[in-house]
Amino acid sequence: MRGSSERALxxxxxxxxxxxxxxxxxxxxxxxxxxxxxEAVAVGLCAALIGDDQLLCSGRSIGPALARGLDxxxxxxxxxxxxxxxxxxxxxxxxxxxxxxxxxxxxxxVGGNLTIAAGAALAMQQQKRPGLVACIFGDGACGSGALHxxxxxxxxxxxxxxxxxxxxxxSVSTPAIQVLAPRRLASLASPFGIPSRTVDGMDVLxxxxxxxxxxxAIRSGKGPAFLECxxxxxxxxxxxxxxxxxxLELEEWKTRCPILRLTSHLTEEGSLSDxxxxxxxxxxxxxxxxxxxxxxxxxxxxxxxxxxDVV
Amino acid sequence: MSSEAPSIRLFFRQAIARxxxxxxQLDPNVIVLGQDVGSFGGSYKEFAGLYEQFGPERVRDTPVxxxxxxxxxxxxxxxxxxxxxxxxxxxxxxxxxxxxINYGAKLRYKTGGQLRAPIIVKTTAGAKGQxxxxxxxxxxxxxxxxxxxxxxxxxxxxxxxxxKSAFREEGPVVYIDHKRLFPTAGDVPIHETAxxxxxxxxxxxxxxxxxxxxxxxxxxxxxxxxxxAKDNISCEVIDLxxxxxxxxxxxxxxVARTAALATLEEGQITCGVGAEIIARLQEKLGPLKAVxxxxxxxxxxxxxxxxxxxxxxIARVCSAIRLLLQSG
Numbered sequence: 001m002r003g004s005s006e007r008a009l010x011x012x013x014x015x016x017x018x019x020x021x022x023x024x025x026x027x028x029x030x031x032x033x034x035x036x037x038x039e040a041v042a043v044g045l046c047a048a049l050i051g052d053d054q055l056l057c058s059g060r061s062i063g064p065a066l067a068r069g070l071d072x073x074x075x076x077x078x079x080x081x082x083x084x085x086x087x088x089x090x091x092x093x094x095x096x097x098x099x100x101x102x103x104x105x106x107x108x109x110v111g112g113n114l115t116i117a118a119g120a121a122l123a124m125q126q127q128k129r130p131g132l133v134a135c136i137f138g139d140g141a142c143g144s145g146a147l148h149x150x151x152x153x154x155x156x157x158x159x160x161x162x163x164x165x166x167x168x169x170x171s172v173s174t175p176a177i178q179v180l181a182p183r184r185l186a187s188l189a190s191p192f193g194i195p196s197r198t199v200d201g202m203d204v205l206x207x208x209x210x211x212x213x214x215x216x217a218i219r220s221g222k223g224p225a226f227l228e229c230x231x232x233x234x235x236x237x238x239x240x241x242x243x244x245x246x247x248l249e250l251e252e253w254k255t256r257c258p259i260l261r262l263t264s265h266l267t268e269e270g271s272l273s274d275x276x277x278x279x280x281x282x283x284x285x286x287x288x289x290x291x292x293x294x295x296x297x298x299x300x301x302x303x304x305x306x307x308x309d310v311v
Numbered sequence: 312m313s314s315e316a317p318s319i320r321l322f323f324r325q326a327i328a329r330x331x332x333x334x335x336q337l338d339p340n341v342i343v344l345g346q347d348v349g350s351f352g353g354s355y356k357e358f359a360g361l362y363e364q365f366g367p368e369r370v371r372d373t374p375v376x377x378x379x380x381x382x383x384x385x386x387x388x389x390x391x392x393x394x395x396x397x398x399x400x401x402x403x404x405x406x407x408x409x410x411x412i413n414y415g416a417k418l419r420y421k422t423g424g425q426l427r428a429p430i431i432v433k434t435t436a437g438a439k440g441q442x443x444x445x446x447x448x449x450x451x452x453x454x455x456x457x458x459x460x461x462x463x464x465x466x467x468x469x470x471x472x473x474x475k476s477a478f479r480e481e482g483p484v485v486y487i488d489h490k491r492l493f494p495t496a497g498d499v500p501i502h503e504t505a506x507x508x509x510x511x512x513x514x515x516x517x518x519x520x521x522x523x524x525x526x527x528x529x530x531x532x533x534x535x536x537x538x539x540a541k542d543n544i545s546c547e548v549i550d551l552x553x554x555x556x557x558x559x560x561x562x563x564x565x566v567a568r569t570a571a572l573a574t575l576e577e578g579q580i581t582c583g584v585g586a587e588i589i590a591r592l593q594e595k596l597g598p599l600k601a602v603x604x605x606x607x608x609x610x611x612x613x614x615x616x617x618x619x620x621x622x623x624x625i626a627r628v629c630s631a632i633r634l635l636l637q638s639g
Contacts, residue, residue: 054390088423095421104390105422109413115379116414119386119394126342126368126392146409149379156374309424310457311482 006266007280009047009204013039013259014284016063019072022288023062024239029080032093035063037202037234040258041166042067044207044229045134048215051102052131054124056117058138059094059108060166068103070096072287073294084298088305104133110171111137111144114163118150121159121224132218134162140171142185151226155192158223162214163189165228166201172237173244189226201229202256205265232256318468318498323488324357326467326499327433330474331358331395333503335365338393341478343370344380345397345433354399355435355493381407381432385415385483388430393478401436401487402447415483416458431477432485436463437527437577438622439490442613448526448578448606453485454555454587460508461555463487465529467497469552472506480508489527489577511558513565517547520632521565523588524575525551528623532575535628544636546573554584562588563595572601573632575623580605602635604628 020034035042042057046067049055057064065075070086078085078096085091086098097105104120107113117135124131141147142165154161165185169176182188186196195217199210207229214225232253236243243250266272321329335341343361345353349372352359362370373380377398384396398404404411415428438446453461460480464470470488477484514529515536524532529550536546547565551557566572572592574585585603593599607621 086423087421087425090423091421097422097425099422099425105426107414109409112382112409112413115382115410116386116389118379119383119388119392120390121386122383123387123390123392126387127340146378146382149374149376149382152374153376153379153383309419311419311460 006205006262006271009043009208010259010262010266011280011284012043012067013204013262014280015072015287016043016066017259018284018288019066019076019291020062022292023079024235031238031240032062032079033060033238034233034235035060037253037257038166038168038231039063040204040207041164041201041229041231042136044204045136045164045211047208048211049102049134050131052129054099054102054104054120054131054133055136056104056113056120056133057106057136058110058113058141059106060138061093061096061106064106064136065096065098065103068101070098070101070103072291076291076295077298080295081300082295082298083301083305084294089301090305111141111146113137114141114146114150118153118159118161121154121161122157124160125157132160132162132215134164136164136166138171139165139167139169139176139180139185142180142188147188151189151192151194154224155194158221160218161224162211162218163224163226165226166231167228168231168233170233170237170245172241184228186226186228194224194226196226196228198228198230201231202258202261204258204262317501319501320496321467321499322496323467323470323493324355324359326471326497327357327474327488328359328361329499330471331361332364334475334478335361335369340391341369341393341395342387343395343397344373344384346373346375346399348372348397353397357488357493358397377403377406378409382410382414384430384432385410385428388428389418389426393429395431395433398432398434400445401434401449402444404432404434404449407432411483412456412459416456419482420458427481428483429481430483431474432483433488434485435488435490437489437491438611438618440613440615440618443610446611446618448576450487450554451578451583451587454584458482459555460484460553461487462508462553463489463526464552465492465526465550466495468499469506471499472504473508473552475503475505476508479505484508487526491527506552509553509556509558511549511551511553511561513547513561514550515546515548517545518569519545520547520571520573520636521549521562521569522546522573522575522628522632523549523551523562523585525554525584526577528575528577531623531625531628535625535632538625538629539632544632546632551584557588557591559591559595563592566592566596566599570600571635572599573604573628573635574601575604575628577622578605579608581608600635600638602631604631
């Protein structure tokens, strides 16, 4: 089930969560950067994107890749290093990409994808192609000079660029409030005259709504926009990192889980019955089983592929 | 290229502008990005006329954001444009290493061939009185990056031809001018040609020693060779033109004849171009009589006395070669 209906949003968020839970049970992939807790950012954003658009993201790529509609089996294959992955297993979590599907890709240098996204947007503008470029980055990237340079260039050339700050409030162990001076990261866009919004990143409907509004403005030629989504990751920075955040804080944020929230909303609204929810869960579990089976059966790249596609 | 091909005398900067004008005419996706590349025509007038001919969208003045414009260029290249990004001085290229090296050079590999970044980063190396952060030759740093090609012409003909070839590459190319070469002129073929990337050229034949260099230092090498000839030392001078990939075949064929090798570069000899060439040739030919010539292990000052003291010159090349050949 694809698309931007509420039920499709719920399903995709459940898929990301379940997919990552499966990954966490395994140790044969080195480590992963999980999106659990932050599903609503990528899923809400992707509900506002269309086929001609391109999405870029940080190394925390699983949520964005699945939200953009990549095949879960191929994503799993890429994460497990198999040649059936879209990058033939060479990119992994940090560099997943499927540009033909509108997923220009992840880049695991914090802030490293910002100027790249501006360049992709410049190409769209210069070639008069429809579409916009969206780039998801974390609060950590707001400390990088690349953001300043990107905001400036996007503003002076009115690039069709949607900058999405997935503010999960921590860079590994360091709280954003300790190392970033602006209290509201969206305000970073103001000096450049770039319109900005801050939304609840745990609320997929709020993210979708905001993303649709700014995307519409960008498509009508109004230039770049900055969307800050306040979120929280439920896992450690990576599956290999120790937890340093206060347990009470973590537990409190878990009560705001975007999946629980949309489930309650749809249930209260009467548009999601218990049976339908169970069916969705079963359907997602089946998709994940299929993805794991596909990836496990897929072949590793041949060692000689270390030298292919280099130059 | 045949020496009889009809040619026209052009200054170095004119050869660059001509190559760019031809490429921009040929392909609407070719754009030029950089500081002062627009109506100003480039710091060395090497973009003169392009802004007037192709307009502000295709010849785009940028903010002073070296990292930003290289990233922008790499992203635009990956998304279908053919950008040439101008970084006025090679020293500032360091600011753009992240998008160039972490992204551009690895893009084809990391995406399993789905994306490529055919960008040309054009920059200017070398000392000409501008001081410690405007004089460096760091081309050897780039030679160790898989996925990156590096070229450095010594004359207008090669400048023209290498830019033409760089626009036919599928990945990133760093093209390096030298400040002291801009006022020089040369005969550039009237008809469109290209100088293949990866091919060195013998500038002077000789049989006692092979002297390898590139960019402005070729002029120093040729003058040193002329001086040494008076002492009956016959130097074969090879102009690398392309630093990555290196034309090891051309170099090894020459050294197999001369049995001695001197490398000359304006940059540092530690992990330098010469160090790499000597190592590669030793692996191929066995133990070699070889010497590296380069700048002193010190920053290059804008002070004229100290700048001259730091850089290799004709006298230093001659004495290094004499010493090597005397060593038996």
